[in-house]
Amino acid sequence: MADYEITIENCNSIDTANIGVEKGCLNIKFGPNGLGKSTIAKAIVSQARDDGTLAELVPFKSRGKTGAPQPKVDGIGDISSALVFDEAYVNLFAFQQDEVVKNSFDIFIKTPEYDTAMADIEKLFYGIKKAFADRPEIEQTTKDLKDLRDAFGKPNKDGSIAKSSKVLKAFGSGNKIDNIPDELLPFEMFVKSANPSKWIGWQIKGKEFLELGDTCPYCATALPEPEQKETALAVAKEYDATAINHLNNLKEVIERLGKYFSDGCQENLDKVTKSKTELTAPQKTFLSDLKNSIEALIQQLDGLRTISFFSLRDVDEIDKKMPLLKIDLGMIDKLDSEQTRAVIDPINTQLDKLIEQVGNLKGQINKHKAKIKKTIEENQDSINGFLKSAGYKYSVKIISEPDSYKMKLIHEDLSEFVDSASAHLSYGEKNAFALVLFMHQVISEDPDIVILDDPISSFDKNKKFAILHQLFRGKGSLRDRTTLMLTHDIEPAIDVVKSMAHKFQDPKPSATFLSCRQGKVKETFITSGDIRTFAKICKDVLSENIDDVIKAIYLRRHYEILDNVGLEYNLLASLLHGRAVPNLKAENRDMTTQEKAAAETEIKTLIPSFDYDALVQQIGDAKVMKAKFLGTDVGYEKIQLFRIIKGQHQDDIISKFINESYHIENEYVMQLNPHKFESVPEYVVEECSKLLQDA
Known part of the structure; x- marks a missing residue:
């Protein structure tokens, strides 16, 4: 009995x-397509997450x-978290614009040990952080x-202030809000309003209409005297709405900052901002x-406010760096005021303690x-080792960011990082990458169950x-984790149960075959003995108590696989073509x-x-053959009998499936016994049954 006996009911096509x-x-x-494997995955995940x-x-x-x-899903027990690898994972999480996988820092670096170390380091910065927190006005x-x-803008090459800067646009030609020209004093209440730039903009917009005649474009009042019109036009000559807005x-900003300027600085600033x-x-x-x-003080305040492991990570001599972080108002005396010192002194005190x-x-x-x-190297080596062994020309590198780390993609023919990896990788490459990245995410998040929904069918x-x-x-793999792999590819089962079973021990994996009939999914355990060459399967079936026509089907297949196409074949x-007189096809x-x-003697x-x-007479009798079809429960045998009876199905897709099951072109060397494992999709058998019933 398994640790979890999970029952799924009434989910999509599964009863x-x-x-x-x-x-x-x-x-x-392992099971055929269309059985409901993805539904099984979704049902278990939905129940585990209870979302x-x-x-x-x-x-x-x-x-x-x-x-x-x-x-309804029962039997998941203590499973309350799950991670799923499917197409949605590849599209949503892997191959972001600027990193290989979304949140690569959290996946590859941010371990519990990492968090503990960061917390210990942050404790040392507590005093400085608190000094900022105690003075919320600093923000x-x-x-x-x-x-x-920022109002000073980008300076000229000689370091002087550019004319295009907000500062010079506002004050460069004098403060025309505090110093209104005499001819515009009638507009004083508007110029000195809370939002003068809006009024000035409105006033200027009427200028082109004022030039049409001697009537005010706003109130239609006559302007008989030239002076009246000139006064109205003077607003546009003296004022620029944008400059006034900057001013x-x-x-307002200067008024709020006033207490932080030294007395001499404040005096000079008043002269500048009120200049006529x-x-x-x-x-x-x-x-x-x-x-x-101002720039110097901002840099030092920001440096101390954001002091952290990351800000000191790339500093070679921290003991020499720390004293340089201290704010010396004597060197920026324009901001050396009593109020500034009230803010800076507590921060400097805490820095001294640090x-x-x-x-x-x-x-x-x-x-x-x-x-x-060490963590970076281990993760890089793990992923790059896989990429190399799988024959991919890519590698990954985890690089430091200002306050994090990111995984980047590298191609052996390119000297720089590959951005937008999904645009360059093939479908198979994306899936392979995503699977390995997913593994590391599982290790990071540690879910109760891992579900791989058909993860490797597309690979060679x-x-x-x-x-x-x-x-x-691999090192740091999913080996000891509860993992459910749903696939229509038998090769993983062959590898872990038979051909490479010695590599997959402790704990030993399990493999089962899923089949579905009338909405009921059941599983059959796959053992090493169940995985055999089809030639061996055919020989084994011949010893069972089954119909001779069915035995002939398996034996013909046995000879074909061995390329023994002599008299017996x-x-x-x-016989299976119903020829009363057998022939040698190659010799016509x-x-x-x-x-x-x-040939008969050898076959016996x-x-x-x-x-x-006797058998060719049976094959020629439709009723007898139909009875044989109905008499077996094995899907493989049903479609072989159908092929004998009908030759081919009217549906080309079903015909192709039947023909490829009859011959050996697309079979694996190793496979499961179709007499035991119901590998033929239910819909194929049903279609064949319908045609025979209608006959």
């Missing part, structure tokens, strides 16, 4: 499904019907300082110096860096095993009596009751 899952190991569920999505799996036949059975002050700094905004005329060269120099002082512990800080940061470096044989090995045998082929002639007898060593003439 009932009974699935066993062993805890702490790989559980492979309400199970209701989305209501079968179509039950939708809109009162009292209809609802989706607004810093914002105002940045607004004032008004900067005045164009600024002088010394005044512009003063503004440039003020901008530099400097006293600089040895401890340096040690913890270096230790943490070493652990991160070598890459399939490389991925399987990486997922369940031709006799069986003629009938068999002689002696050849027929010799394997099918003792074989009688060509």
Whole structure:
């Protein structure tokens, strides 16, 4: 009995499904397409997460019907979290614009050990962080300082303030809000309003209409005197709405910052901002110096506010760096005021305390860096080793970001990182990458169950095993995790149960075959003995108590696989084609009596009751053959009998399936016994049954 006996009911096309899952190991569920494997995955995940999505799996036949059975999942026990690898994972999480996988930092670096080390380092910064927290006004002050700094814009090459800057646009030609020209004094209440730029803009818009005549374009009042019209036009000559807007905004910022300027600075700033005329060269120099002082204070405040492991990560000599973080108002004397010192002194005091512990800080940061470096190397080596063994020309590199780490993609023919990886990788490459990245996410998040929904069917044989090995045998793999792999590809089962079983032990994986009939999914365990060459399967079936026509089907297949297409093969082929006189197809002639007898004698060593003439009569009798069809429950045998009866199906797709089951072109060397494992899809058998019933 499995650790989890999971029952799924009324989910999409599944009426009932009974699935066993062993805890702490790989559980492979192999079955044909269309069986409902993805539904099984969704049902288990929905129940584990308890997120309400199970209701989305209501079968179509039950939708809109009162009292209809609802989706139900039992038996998951203590499973309460799940991660699923499917196409949605590849599209949603893997191959982001600027990193290989979404949240690569959380997946590859941010372990519990990492968090503990970061918390210990953050404790050392507590005093400085608290000094900022105790003065909440620092945030607004810093914002105002940045607004004032930004108003200076990009300087000229000689370092002087550009004429296009907000500062010079606002004050460069004098403060025309405080110093209104005499002819515009009638508009004083508007110029000195809370939002003068809006009024000025409105006034200027009427200028072109004022030039049409001697009537006010706003109130239609006559303007008989030239002076009246000139007064109205003077607003556009004296004022620029944008410049006035800058002036008004900067005045407000400067007023809020006033207490942080030194007395001398405040006095000079008043002269500049209230000047009636164009600024002088010394005044512009003063503004440039003020901008530099503001920039210096902002940089130091930001540096201390954001002090962290990341800000010191790339500093070689932390003990020499720390004293340089101290804010010396004597060097930025334009901001050396009593109020500024009230803010800065507590921060400097806490910095002094941190400097006293600089040895401890340096040690913890270096230790943490070493652990991160080791983690990065291990993850890179793991992924790159897989990529190399699987034959991919890509590798990954985890690089440091200002406050994080990101995984980047590299191609061996390109010197720089590959951005938008999904645009360059093939479908198979994306899936392979995504699977390995998914494995690392599982290790990071540690869910109760991992579900792989048909993960490797699209790969060639070598890459399939490389991925399987990486997922369940590599260092830091999913080996000891409860993993459910749903697939229509038998090769994973062959690898872990038979051909490479010695590599997949401790814990030993389990493999089962899923089949579905009339909405009921059941599973059959696959053992090493169940995986055999089809030649061996055919020989084994011949010893069972089944109909001789069915035995002839298996024996013909046996000879074909061995490329033994002599008399015996031709006799069986003629039989299954209903030829009264057997022939040799390659020679385009009938068999002689002696050849027929010799072939029969050889066949009787394997099918003792074989009688060509008696069996060919049965094959020619539609009722007898239909009875044989109905008499077997094995889908493989049904479609072979159907082929004998009907030759081909009217549906080309079903005909192709039947023909490829009859011949060997698309078969694996190793496979399951179709007499035991119901590998033929139910719909194919049903279509064949319908045609025979209608006959």
